[in-house]
Structures are given as C-alpha cells and as structure tokens.
Amino acid sequence: MxxxxxxxxxxxxxxxxxxxxxxxxxxxxxxxxxxxxxxxxxxxxxxxxxxxxxxxxxxxxxxxxxxxxxxxxxxxxxxxxxxxxxxxxxxxxxxxxxxxxxxxxxxxxxxxxxxxxxxxxxxxxxxxxxxxxxxxxxxxxxxxxxxxxxxxxxARRRPVVPPHSVCIECKLKGNVCVMVAQGTPCLGPVTHAGCGALCPSYNRGCYGCFGPMETPNTKALSGELARHGMDAKALKRVYGTFNVNAEAFREEMKRHGS
Amino acid sequence: MARKTIKVDYLNRVEGEGAFKVVVRDGAVKSAELRIFEPPRFYEAFLRGRSYMEASDITARICGICPVAYQMSAVHSMEKILGIRLSEPLRELRRLLYCGEWIESHVLHIFMLHAPDFLGYDSAIHMAKDHGDLVKKGLALKKIGNDILNLLGGREIHPINVRVGGFYRTPAKRELAPLAEKLKWARDAALETVRLVAKFDFPDNERDYEFVSLRHPNAYPFNEGRVVSSKGLDIAVEDYDQHFKEIHVEHSTALHSQIVGRGSYFVGPLARYSLNFDKLSPLAQQAAREAGLGKTCNNPFRSITVRAVEVVYACDEALRVIADYAEPDKPYIAAEPRAGIGCAATEAPRGLIYHHYELTADGSIKSARIVPPTAQNQSTIENDLTSFVAGWLDLPDTELQHRCEQAIRNYDPCISCSTHFLHLDMDRG
CATH class of the missing domain: 3.40.50.700 (NADH:ubiquinone oxidoreductase-like, 20kDa subunit)
Incomplete structure (x- = not known):
C-alpha cells in the first residue's frame, strides 16, 4: 500500500x-x-x-x-x-x-x-x-x-486478541483468586479476557463487562455463585448487564427468572 | 437577504449526535433549535429493580467522557439513603478522582475539540501538522488526568473501583507519589495553556445568564455543597425538584431544564467559576487574572480559558490531596440497605449533575431520575444562538455556520449524556 x-x-x-x-x-x-x-x-x-x-x-x-x-x-x-x-x-x-x-x-x-x-x-x-x-x-x-x-x-495480518477467560489473566498477573480466597462472587471464569483482570486486581469480583468467553460454563458458575449467597434475583441481575444480549449470558439470565 | 436558514445536520467535534437549525426572517432570528437525536437508551427505566450497588456501574455507561460524574452522583445519593458518612481520606480520594476526570475531559475539549476552531483547523489531527508541539503537550496533559483515573479508578473509561461507602481498594500513600511528580509538570503545562488560550480572538458576545452551580463553604465544588445561582437561589440539594423542572420538547430526545418561574439557566465551568472564584487556589486565581478574566465571566466563547483555569486548579488540588493523604482504616464504610429516598448533585466537567433515587427495603431501586448538565444547558444554547446570530448576519454563510457551531461547542455539549435521562415528573395533562 x-x-x-x-x-x-x-x-x-x-x-x-x-x-x-x-x-x-x-x-x-x-x-x-x-x-x-x-x-x-x-x-x-x-x-x-x-x-x-x-x-x-x-x-x-x-x-x-x-x-x-x-x-x-x-x-x-x-x-x-x-x-x-x-x-x-x-x-x-x-x-x-x-x-x-x-x-x-x-x-x-x-x-x-x-x-x-x-x-x-x-x-x-x-x-x-x-x-x-x-x-x-x-x-x-x-x-x-x-x-x-x-x-x-x-498490515493484513491476524490480530492477537486472546479469547480465553479473565481467570487466565488473573493467573498471569499473579492475583489471589477473590472467589476462592475471599468468597467474593466473580464472573471471571465465564468472561472474555481483555481487561487485564481489572476488578479482581482491585479486590472486587469481575462483573462481566467483556461478555462471555468462548464456550463458557455459565451453569456451573451459577451453582458456585449460589453457594456464595447469590439468590435467583441476584443471578438474574449479574448476567443482565452490558452484555445481556450475548447468547450465553442471555440464556443464563433467563434460567433465573423472566 | 430576506430569508435564510442555517442548518447543520450533524454537529462535529461534540460528543454524541446533534444538529441545529436557525431560521432568519427579514433580518431577525425567528427560531433556533438544537436538535438532539441520540437514540434514547432508557436508563431511568431499566434502573428500576436493580440493586443500589449497581447504580454507579450502570449510570457510568451513560457517558464515556464523564463516567466519574455519574458514579459520584449515584454513590452519594445511595450513601444519603443508607446514612453513610465518609471518612476524611475517602472524601479526599473522591475529590482526587474527580480532579482526574476534570483534567482529562477539559483538556480533551480545549485541545482536541475547541482550539481547532480558534486556530482555523478541522481537527486537532490536522492542527498537529502545524502545531505539533501544542497537540503533543495537550495529549501529555490529558494523559495525566487519565493516569489519576487509572490508578484510583482502575481504568479511564468506566472506572471499576467506585463503590457505595468508598472504594473497593484504596491506594497506599507510596502509590500516589509518582502521580505527584507528573502533576507538577501538568500544573506548569496547564498554566502555559491558560496563557496560550487567553490570546485567542474571542467574539464580543455576552449575555445576562443565571449561573447555577454547587457552592461549598471551604472548597471549590466537586461532590458537596448547596445549589446556588447568580440570581439569588441558595437551596439544599434535597429541594432541587421544587426549583427546577424538565420539559420534553419535540425536536429533542433530551429533556430541557428550567428554573421554575425564571426559565433557562447555565451550568458548567463558566457558572462554577463565576460563583466560586474565591474558592479557587491562589495559583488558579492568579492565572485567571493574568489571562484577563474578572471574578465572573459572561462570554461563553471565553469558556476555553475558564476550562484551562480549572485544569490549573484540578492539578493544584490533586497535588494538595496527595500531599495531605493519610491512608484510610478501611476502603469503604459498610451499611445495610434500607428503604428511602436520596438525591445528590455533583459537578461534572460540564456542570451540575443531579441524581434522585428511591430504594425498597432490600436495596432495589424503585425509581431513578438523572439530570445531566447538557440537558440543563440546552435552552441556554438555543437562546445564545437566537441572540448572537442577529449580530453575525453579515458574515458569509460558511463563516456564519462555523460561528454557530462554535457557539454550541462553547458548552462542550455531551449529547450522549443529554439524552440519557429521564424524567418522571410527568406532564400528562
């Protein structure tokens, strides 16, 4: 060019x-x-x-x-x-x-x-x-x-934008897991990487603003979140934010009430 | 020329989608409309049923340019309902965060959106070809505002660290030290910016505005204070709805605000400055005087100078907060949710931003109302066009159109914001 x-x-x-x-x-x-x-x-x-x-x-x-x-x-x-x-x-x-x-x-x-x-x-x-x-x-x-x-x-080359989860970014950064260590509910296991695991680095659970990763296991995560005290209303809210219409989050939200 | 219509279908160098139309008949301005056609996103509707803890993250998304303003008005509203009183270090950190947003937003407007008008370029990128050092300095200054947001907020757009009661994580004192070094350079760069923009050629257009801003007994306002005006208003934020109302007009998805009984008013840097000159730091006051500004300023074209003075203040204030900072015992004050009504007004870069919420006993939002600054300025912008254009009718068409665009850009209108609000004080006949 x-x-x-x-x-x-x-x-x-x-x-x-x-x-x-x-x-x-x-x-x-x-x-x-x-x-x-x-x-x-x-x-x-x-x-x-x-x-x-x-x-x-x-x-x-x-x-x-x-x-x-x-x-x-x-x-x-x-x-x-x-x-x-x-x-x-x-x-x-x-x-x-x-x-x-x-x-x-x-x-x-x-x-x-x-x-x-x-x-x-x-x-x-x-x-x-x-x-x-x-x-x-x-x-x-x-x-x-x-x-x-x-x-x-x-340059007509493939961009390097990894599709893995926020969890991987936490591990790469050496963060202590906020869910395992502090009991803080976190969407990191199902959320697309890209932010650099920002929320867990600030002692807060990921709230999913990058949307679902490839093939996320939202159902398993919801079980874990429920064990951390989230009721159906809270589960519905947590998937129903900035990426509510992304398929994996939308379907998981619907599972917790219309 | 008996008939003339000045029309711009898509305003450039503003945040969001807007247009304007001025109709002239027989040498007189017949009407001026600032049209806002941002598609509505209905924040006040979908906030209903959300948790009080979500309001700051959700309302931040109303505007990518001033998310902190939304976060601040949201958390302060919730804290009033929950009866939380912030510790002094947390209060100071919130001022610091706002300093970052003012620097980032004001410098963006001064260098990238507004200066090209005065220097005769289509954009800062074009301007950079002849004024490379100037644009580079602007970008470096803006970056320091963003550095504050990054450290304290986690990121510059839609920060993640603000929560009801304080922050998720507060910085150690040593983390703030490198910021102070950068801010010393930024303060000098801001002083040079004031000197530079003061030399621009300003049209001689003044009007008798009613300025509205917060005023606090011992600080230039960010998060606290009474709502005051240059025509005698002096009220607690809780009484806002008795004195201000919003009107829905056909040509705009943004609601127009009025002071009950008096009409349009003016919020933003010019209003803050004119109502709070005595609360600026001595350095910012001196910079203003050297730039030829009085204690008040009624020429909206000079808002670029006032913005630069506020950048000096924000750098100065950020340095003060960092020097005085004592780490808080805990990053936030915890409290159980309860039913109640709460409101708060804070000073966004573009002016007063008011939030009003009602919560149920479990902390769910029952109703939400948000009044952003650009909505409040919309009538004033239209009145400026009506008033100023009459004196510009001898200008050639392209220049006249450009002058009108400038008259709108004086307000740094954030049209994305202006449409996102809502109002429940309904006029249904």
Missing part, C-alpha cells in the same frame, strides 16, 4: 461514546496512528463529510432505530473491513435490557410525550444486520487491543 494511506472511519450508533474516545485516549500512539492512516471520517474529533469508501470502519453502538438499521447497511457497503468496538456494537449493550421488557413502558417511564419518541422495541448488535469482520469486546474496549487491531488490519 505504498503511497496511499488506508482510510479509516469511525461510526456511532446507540452508545456512550466511550469506545471511540478510547482512540483519543491513545495519547502516546494517536499521532503515530494518524501518520500511518488517513482518519477520513470521525465526527467526534474532526469536521468532515462522509465520502467514498473506507478501508477500515470502526463501529460503536447498537441498532435501536429504523433509521440506524438502514444506515448500518450503507456503512457496510462503504467499508472493506468492518470492526465493531465494544459491548453495544458487539452484543447490543445495556440498552438491550429493553429486549426483555415492554419498550412502551420504558418510553413512558422516561418521557412526558411518548409520541415524540421514535425507537425500535429491541437493541441489537451490528452482526444481526450486516457481516462483521471482527468484534472487539469490552465495556469499554481496551485501547491497547484497539491499537493492535487497527495495526493488524492495516
């Missing part, structure tokens, strides 16, 4: 802006990154128009409106590689709690004029709508993984 820099675009759907902020939080890498690639569309950071095609699109946020369901198809058509960043784009985000409730009730609880509000009954991940080339986990994503991912796609 000598001569022409790859074009990058950053798109936002329903989200908190935190994952795209991770790009601006790469204080040490940002200028190097912007030297290697052309940040062609990134409305949070720059004035500029949508135009032509992009080599890499980073997509933040979930699809919650009919307009956005159409817009993501246009984004896909303009993108050689489409990467979702974060739990909203990858699993639907915490706003996917509406998928298990009555959205009319939600609207009425928040807005005085429900008729002004235009929204879908569900919050869905990008992969429910278009083909996704890579999904980066986390609420929020880990910025080091983001830099790795963008570098890998520019």
């Amino acid at each position: 000598a001569g022409k820099k790859p074009r990058l675009a950053v798109w936002k759907f329903a989200s908190c802006d935190g994952c795209q902020l991770s790009l601006l939080d790469c204080e040490d890498e940002l200028l190097a990154v912007s030297g290697a690639i052309d940040i062609a569309y990134f409305p949070e950071a720059t004035r500029g128009e949508i135009s032509g095609r992009y080599d890499v699109s980073l997509v933040e946020g979930s699809v919650t409106t009919a307009h956005d369901a159409k817009r993501i198809k246009d984004v896909r058509a303009r993108s050689r590689v489409l990467i979702t960043i974060g739990a909203c784009a990858t699993a639907g985000g915490i706003q996917a709690l509406r998928n298990f409730a009555d959205v009319k009730d939600y609207i009425c609880a928040v807005y005085a004029h429900p008729d002004y509000i235009d929204t879908l009954a569900t919050s869905t991940p990008i992969s429910d709508h278009v083909k996704v080339d890579f999904e980066l986990r986390g609420c929020p994503i880990n910025k080091k993984q983001l830099v790795e991912l963008v570098s890998a796609f520019i």
